[in-house]
Amino acid sequence: MIEVLRAGALTTVQDQGRPGFAHLGVPRSGALDPAALRLANRLVGNPETAAGLEITLTGCDLRFGRAACVALTGAEAEVRIDRQPPGHRPADVGRPGDLGRPLSLTAGAVLRIGPARAGLRTWLAVSGGLDVPPVLGSRATDTLSGLGPPPLRDGDRLPLGPPVGHPAPVDVTVTPPVPDELRLTLHLGPRHDWFTPAALDLLLGTAYTVSPVSNRVGARLAGAALPRAVTGELPSEGLVLGAVQVPADGQPLIFLADHPTTGGYPVVGVVDDVTPLAQARPGTTVRFHGPQR
Template identity: 75%
Template sequence: MSEPAIEVLRAGALTTVQDLGRPSWAHLGVPRSGALDPGALRLANRLVGNPESAAGLEITLTGCDLRPTRATTVAVVGAEVDVRVGTRPGDTGRPLAVPGGTVLRIGPARRGLRSWLAVAGGITVTPVLGSRATDTLSGLGPAPLRDGDLLPVGAPAGPPAPVDVTVPVVPPAELHLAVRPGPRHDWFTPAALDRLLGTAYEVSPLSNRVGARLTGAPLPRAVAGELPSEGIVLGAVQVPADGQPLIFLADHPTTGGYPVIAVVDDVTPLAQARPGTTVTFHGSER
């Protein structure tokens, strides 16, 4: 008998395999990557009886269609989407039994941007540097899903969680992000720092898993010189030559040559931020 697998019938705009990433490789130029909302992936894994570190799918905006070759249990959390198991509707935020050969449809996101799908046993593509995560910047890990792909699935580790429903997190229309001063905040004028904390920005359509690009009032620099490349961390707010801030996300590079004015405490809310979402910053209490 063939090994259990998930057949990709419709990959959607961007569906990738993600786990909790590959930490401890930044010194070799490898970012952590992993799910943009690790808590959402952990929840999905718990719902189907997986270890929290198991690999699942991160599904962006347009949804996807999948078909397991054997009966399995899945869970979908994150954006507000319609889920169908064959001809019947399925709930997000709870374990769903999917018979073998039945099409599982995750519809387009009505609110939010991304969903995370866990399947009992986890997606068992070959690990790279200890992780199965797709890194869209470096190309490490499996390629983004394509129609016709066949994803191997492991043996279930435990029974599904005995829950009927979980409370969905509704993405807010406006994000308020706490920031701390960055290592090069002194490369900017006092007006730039006031502007960062005092005006609203919008998420640009050019945003992706590498970073959330913002549009709004440019941040003028006080130092016009070139900056040698230096380390970049998750949540770093880098300011390129056009003065528009860029918040680095999971697939960010490990070094960068533009000054970092601030660092966001928690970038998780940006995982659901559609283009046009309003973003404001305030000082961190840490």
């Protein structure tokens, strides 16, 4: 078992998600950066589909009930491994750990993951994976529908599966820097004709920033409002990962892993890769480019 000593702002169990159930109203969910979790799993000898943790912004503290190998990828953060009993001052105990490499923990060790210095999310893999019950073939937490385990709370205990492989023989992997500005490729449709030509010029020619109310469901953007050419209402239509929906206030919303499968506001376009938004803090600049009209 892993005991959660400090859950942090939002720490969830994630894997590669549950694709193929949109017709039942179930989105893919899963890690917001699937490649980062796959890498962490490879580093500890897990299958790439094993469940790990997605840790948001403030870090978390975990006590391990057995010896384990762990690996962290994603946002840069201070990592310490405390081998001493509780009650010791942090300055007197523990050793630093690195992101992007396998780390060995003894039984009873406490893994302390600090706040993200850059970026927003860190992914943790543990040898054997997190053995929480799967739902529709996945152990991922879907924060919108409530499928999968709930977000972690202090005092929770997470079961571990048996290790099946050996840690990867690497010293360190390279973590790409987090950019201050994201350039996202946008493909128009299916309702871009509901917006004026001026709206499309604004969408492609001006900068937006990531709003503080963004989450795993979607990245809300703040910037120039997009005027509509058609003011009527739409019946609910299907939504996909990366769909750029425009609510009544005219501010674009990019749907992420826990997005709903239907929605009634017009979708002006679809972003072909939302992975960069996994590390986009509030205030990050976003620019769209790519479509021809």
